[in-house]
Amino acid sequence: MAVFVGISAHYHDSACCLIKDGHLVAAAEEERFTRIKHDNGIPSNAFRYCLREAGVTIADVTSLAYYENPAKKVARQLWAGLPGILNNPKQRFRIDPGRAQDEIRDCLGYDREIEFVDHHLSHAASAFYFSGFDEADIFTVDGVGEWATTTYGRGVDRKIDLFEEVSFPHSLGLFYSTITAYLGFEVNDAEYKVMGLAPYGSPRYLDKVLQLIDCWDGGQYRLNMEYFDFLGGDRMYSDRLCEHFGEPPRVPESELTQFHKDMAASVQRALEVILLDKVAYLHARHPTENLCMAGGVALNCVANGKVLREGPFKRLFVQPAASDAGGALGAAAVACVRHGEDRLSRERQKHVYLGPKFSARDVARVVNPSPLKQCALDYSEDPEGLIQATAERLADGKVIGWFQGRMEFGPRALGARSIIADPRRPEMRDRINALVKMREAFRPFAPAVLESKMAEHFEIDHSSPFMLETCRVVSSLALPAITHVDQSARVQTVNEHTNKRFHDLLIAFDKLTGCPILLNTSFNLRGDAIVLEPNHAIWTFAISNIDALVMEDFIIDRTERPEAWSEIIEMMGARLKKKRRAADAGRANVYSFL
Incomplete structure (x- = not known):
């Protein structure tokens, strides 16, 4: 019996999953147990559930994998946060590269070696290994992992090659979240509200929105950081962004004007334009009919539809839990493959009914x-x-x-x-x-x-x-x-x-x-x-x-x-x-x- 556990935690949407003898048998987000929306703590309740559902004990676990590399993440935190983090005792504990390992041992009681899988490799694996494709291009897009915010890759059989990345602070996820905040919605939770609001407006500010980001030929792009303040400020956007659009930020829960609707339409269209450009580049690098996507931006279902209908790929598989919760699936799958390629099922993920049942x-x-x-x-x-x-x-x-x-x-x-x-x-x-x-x-x-x-x-x-x-x-x-x-x-x-x-x-x-x-x-x-x-x-x-x-x-x-x-x-x-x-x-x- 081979049992692989995947864990995501310490950012948002903490989750645990369990792969037994090559098959995904259980997965759950911690928020469902604690009732804390987007709970980011070590998923101890979800972990206990997964063991129980699989009929195994902690002693049966072949390997436990964590969905990112804490040492690389700390390097990025230090680069972005000094001196603010070191001078703030309430935040200082966040830069401990041993924190994930210590809390997994303390909260879960797991005392053997922990495998660490880079964040975007976890995203890539969560899509490709559950797609049912023997070969596919892989595109991951989110806010940020350790350093990567966007990766381009290829999967063949059980091998994944991420051959290019865009690095923090340049991020399509943070780009979209910045406009989400400017429109008075909660960051990292309400981006889907911007997507839903967009059809009520016209993309009349598309040119101005695209001025916030320089899209280069190939896979790279750069945010114009004068418009952003997430590197140390108390908000996502700078005063320069407000001046750029000529309107103050919307007060949360206040009236939505036509300007707000048009801004939503503009940032949604900008995201679609950029994604289509980047998947065309990926397809040109490695022509294939199949595309796999994951990362929080891949939950933008409107953009996904555009990518499939207007992009160069015939088939698209998006990991249903594309956010950090799905990173637990990818981490466990990577560990499973590392221990032997034939251990992991090649079947396409057909459903997400992987949580607790009550008779x-x-x-x-x-x-x-x-x-x-x-x-x-x-x-x-x-x-x-x-x-x-x-x-x-x-x-x-x-x-x-x-x-x-x-x-x-x-x-x-x-x-x-x-x-x-x-x-x-x-x-x-x-x-x-x-x-x-x-x-x-x-x-x-x-x-x-x-x-x-x-x-x-x-x-x-x-x-x-x-x-x-x-x-x-x-x-x-x-x-x-x-x-x-x-x-x-x-x-x-x-x-x-x-x-x-x-x-x-x-x-x-x-x-x-x-x-x-x-x-x-x-x-x-x-x-x-x-x-x-x-x-x-x-x-x-x-x-x-x-x-x-x-x-x-x-x-x-x-x-x-x-x-x-x-x-x-x-x-x-x-x-x-x-x-x-x-x-x-x-x-x-x-x-x-x-």
Whole structure:
């Protein structure tokens, strides 16, 4: 038995994964356990889960791999941060090259050799080794790893060659994040809001945005640093950038003007222009039909769609957990290959249902001792009845919390921890945005569609199971709840092999309505991590305006909620707050662009 564990931590989106006998069997982000969004601590909860899911102990671990090289990272931190870091006792601990090793030993109890894998090699491996391609070009783009911010490479069989990189502080990720901050959104969390806002504007500032960055021939580019202040300031942008665009930075949560919409459109278009130029260069260096992408910028699904449709590659694989969480997958895969090329499966990653699962019995143990028992409908003896009852509620316009099977790994809810609704109803998008998700009205929702009927409704000719590219909506149905202002959608295709219960629900809804599509968004409120366990699901259901909760074999309707509902909210709220406080107490806030 060969067991390889991958760990990412100490920046954002900490995660753990486990590869057993060449197959990825478990992966989870720490935030889902601690309820701290983008938790960056050592993923001790995720680590314990992965061992448990794989049926192994720490003694069985062949190798544990960490997703970056701490010594190289410290060199970059010192270059960027002196004298500020050394003079700040609250930040000084961050420049310890032994910190990752010490905390892995202290928090996880792992006392053998730790393999360190360069950050962008981890990203590259997370894409190429799980793509199913025997040969592909590899393009990784993020904020920063150790020094690299963009790499160009090639994968053949089980060998990866990263032959060129762009180095910090020059970064497409930080370029996009700087405009994100200027537009009043949170850096390293809300870049997708800029992407969603872009279609409401016109790229009238494209030329000015491109003046922030010098794109050279080949793979290199340089940020014009007079416009940026992330090397030591308290914000991403400098005063010079504000002068350049002639507007002050937007105050968070304030009104979004046409200027802000046009800025979003301009930076999105600039990113697409640069990415298309760089993938053309990569293809010219090593012509092939396949491209693999990873790194946080690869979560920009609009740009991904442009790269595939307008770029030189015929096929594209983006690691579904393209951010630092996916670095854990890449690190484990690199360690697996280092110990023997034939150990790692060559299969394409087909799904991300790699997290914890809770059985109907687990759910019953939560529901039955509580006042919920009086209104919970138990379909454990009638699974077809559960699907039909859920489809009928959706057809009646109900918003459903859908909690089924193993939790997804990565940032997208894909039918395991989802909020779902009828995409045909004009009011549904605004209702969920305002009353359930409690988020900005401009942000679009994604559709989940039966893979067998995807081409009837969307301009796409290949499966898209991970919501990683956008395409045009071409349906004869009116789908206002999932169609963005530019007539696009971020599609998830669903088949019976990867998520049978969700597939069955789509079939049942199609039979009732003639629509094989559901609105699908993550099961969480704004600012919270996606739910992991039944307690999280019930809490989110209780304090939101979700109409019904379908949790494994149970349906709980809001109209049937018990008189003691306030007792449930108080009980579960106290439990979750206690867990959050305990997690906060044991974790230092080390987030920084340094």
